[in-house]
Amino acid sequence: MNSSRPIPINLPSERAQDHSPPLSARELARLKARLRSAAGKAIADYKMIEAGDRVMVCVSGGKDSYTLLDLLMSLEKRAPVDFELVAVNLDQKQPGFPAGVLPAYLEQLRVQYRVVTEDTYSVVKRVIPQGKTMCGLCSRLRRGILYRVATELGATKIALGHHREDIVETLFLNLFHGARLKTMPPKLRSDDGRHIVIRPLAYCAERDIARYARGRAFPIIPCRLCGSQEHAQRREIKAMLAEWEREDPGRTVRLFRSLQNVSPSHLADTKLFDFRGLTATRDDESA
Numbered sequence: 001m002n003s004s005r006p007i008p009i010n011l012p013s014e015r016a017q018d019h020s021p022p023l024s025a026r027e028l029a030r031l032k033a034r035l036r037s038a039a040g041k042a043i044a045d046y047k048m049i050e051a052g053d054r055v056m057v058c059v060s061g062g063k064d065s066y067t068l069l070d071l072l073m074s075l076e077k078r079a080p081v082d083f084e085l086v087a088v089n090l091d092q093k094q095p096g097f098p099a100g101v102l103p104a105y106l107e108q109l110r111v112q113y114r115v116v117t118e119d120t121y122s123v124v125k126r127v128i129p130q131g132k133t134m135c136g137l138c139s140r141l142r143r144g145i146l147y148r149v150a151t152e153l154g155a156t157k158i159a160l161g162h163h164r165e166d167i168v169e170t171l172f173l174n175l176f177h178g179a180r181l182k183t184m185p186p187k188l189r190s191d192d193g194r195h196i197v198i199r200p201l202a203y204c205a206e207r208d209i210a211r212y213a214r215g216r217a218f219p220i221i222p223c224r225l226c227g228s229q230e231h232a233q234r235r236e237i238k239a240m241l242a243e244w245e246r247e248d249p250g251r252t253v254r255l256f257r258s259l260q261n262v263s264p265s266h267l268a269d270t271k272l273f274d275f276r277g278l279t280a281t282r283d284d285e286s287a
């Protein structure tokens with residue numbers, strides 16, 4: 001079903017996050033095996049995919065979503081349960097969006113796919129004052145459209161390409177700017193309860209994904225065609241985490257693991273733990 005040949009389309013590559021030398025075929029295969037194993041583990045740990053699922057894979061044309069689709073197609077062939085994939089791309093009508101690139105790529109893969117065209121770009125441009133970041137509204141509009149398309153397609157899961165660093169960055173964004181201890185979880189039920197969103201790359205390192213995407217020569221579509229600047233707060237957090245990682249390698253992994261090892265009784269949220277009802281055990285109770 002899947003062709004592993006690179007797609008012969010030349011586009012400017014996504015902002016480089018990978019400065020390492022080119023991978024040999026063997027190194028690329030090993031990297032793919034590592035990423036697939038990490039994705040498989042996340043899928044199993046959170047029971048992201050079950051028999052009979054129809055998984056809508058959101059493909060934006062960035063390195064993360066290409067890698068997500070590639071790994072899910074590989075897992076589909078090996079998984080002990082049957083599930084099906086349908087790739088969805090949302091063309092938001094950003095100026096210069098190369099509309100033919102993803103259909104050509106997806107045709108070549110012989111994966112089921114649908115391209116949805118909705119001009120959210122004009123809406124966002126109209127509503128957001130010049131110079132302000134457009135990403136908040138743009139993401140909300142996109143999410144609403146993707147939920148609607150998932151219903152139309154009968155998809156039981158919606159797969160997104162967020163990876164470990166996205167999850168840790170979002171944790172700090174919420175901590176620093178929202179006074180909330182929360183992030184994007186590996187599996188989420190939508191607010192209306194009708195959709196399950198999964199993030200199979202939750203255990204995958206961004207650096208590995210960037211190396212893999214480069215090795216596979218995915219036809220990357222630049223992510224800032226809309227002209228919006230990346231949110232300054234996210235930029236700062238990315239830089240902070242990168243600096244920490246340089247000083248103390250492995251810190252990002254430990255931060256991520258801390259999200260899987262939470263002690264509500266050692267935080268301070270009275271909704272999560274009954275601090276008011278906490279009393280010492282009497283001698284006669286402990287006997």
Ligand code: SF4
Nearest residue numbers: 134135138139226228
């Ligand atoms: S970078 Fe552009 S397309 Fe991406 S979320 Fe922000 S406004 Fe939307």
